[in-house]
Amino acid sequence: MDAGPLRSPLLGLALAAALAALGASGVAAVKASLPLLGRSVTLDPGHGGIDSGARVAGVEEARLNLALARAAASLLAADGAQVVLTRNSSAVRPRLDERPRLADATDGFVSIHVDSAATLARGSQVFVGPHPRPSSVRLGEFLRRRLYAVTHVLRPLNRTSSLAVLRRARGAAVLVEVGFLSHPVERRLLLTRGYRARIARAIYLGVRDYLAGLDASAREGAEMGPAALRWVILASEGEGRR
Ligand SMILES: [Zn+2]
Numbered sequence: 138m139d140a141g142p143l144r145s146p147l148l149g150l151a152l153a154a155a156l157a158a159l160g161a162s163g164v165a166a167v168k169a170s171l172p173l174l175g176r177s178v179t180l181d182p183g184h185g186g187i188d189s190g191a192r193v194a195g196v197e198e199a200r201l202n203l204a205l206a207r208a209a210a211s212l213l214a215a216d217g218a219q220v221v222l223t224r225n226s227s228a229v230r231p232r233l234d235e236r237p238r239l240a241d242a243t244d245g246f247v248s249i250h251v252d253s254a255a256t257l258a259r260g261s262q263v264f265v266g267p268h269p270r271p272s273s274v275r276l277g278e279f280l281r282r283r284l285y286a287v288t289h290v291l292r293p294l295n296r297t298s299s300l301a302v303l304r305r306a307r308g309a310a311v312l313v314e315v316g317f318l319s320h321p322v323e324r325r326l327l328l329t330r331g332y333r334a335r336i337a338r339a340i341y342l343g344v345r346d347y348l349a350g351l352d353a354s355a356r357e358g359a360e361m362g363p364a365a366l367r368w369v370i371l372a373s374e375g376e377g378r379r
Pocket residue numbers: 183184190191198250251252379
């Protein structure tokens with residue numbers, strides 16, 4: 138006979154009593170421990186499939202993007218947010234027009250990339266579209282500040298019309314370049330688990346700042362119910378470039 142803890146009649150009674158005693162203050166406590174309950178975000182690990190993104194000294198951007206997105210997603214889900222990933226595999230490459238479309242049902246869209254340049258540029262950069270809505274600027278500013286705290290390179294929020302993934306987004310949408318694979322020191326850092334964890338945490342904090350400030354009436358997705366980490370994997374492989 139299985140005498141596991143939840144089958145013990147005494148413990149079962151204790152559990153029932155504890156649940157009954159939860160009441161309003163208990164529900165408030167649960168909400169306090171899940172501050173992002175009812176809020177949602179789409180994280181987009183750039184590239185994927187045959188498109189490795191930047192590739193320097195054998196290091197592929199697409200894999201780093203995925204690792205960072207997964208880590209940030211876990212932290213957000215632990216706060217009760219619903220997280221949609223545009224891909225959760227190295228093998229797939231969602232089309233550029235499909236990625237932001239997934240964000241239509243969530244409160245924001247963050248495309249995650251690592252840059253490369255012919256110069257010794259380093260540090261993070263955050264991009265919004267050419268005529269960003271205020272929500273995109275807010276999301277971008279939060280991410281810019283949180284990433285700056287790790288990378289220590291201060292750049293203004295960058296407006297650009299050249300990123301298809303931002304042009305097609307309907308809601309708050311930003312693209313972050315968390316560093317430069319072409320910079321030897323930064324590349325070495327990005328290959329360490331500890332530095333990636335700090336970058337992922339900065340992305341988490343930036344998104345959290347934004348989601349926590351959303352007015353309940355102003356956001357969609359509030360009806361999504363209890364938090365569940367929803368991994369959305371697009372099986373299609375498109376011809377997107379970025
Ligand atoms: Zn990229």
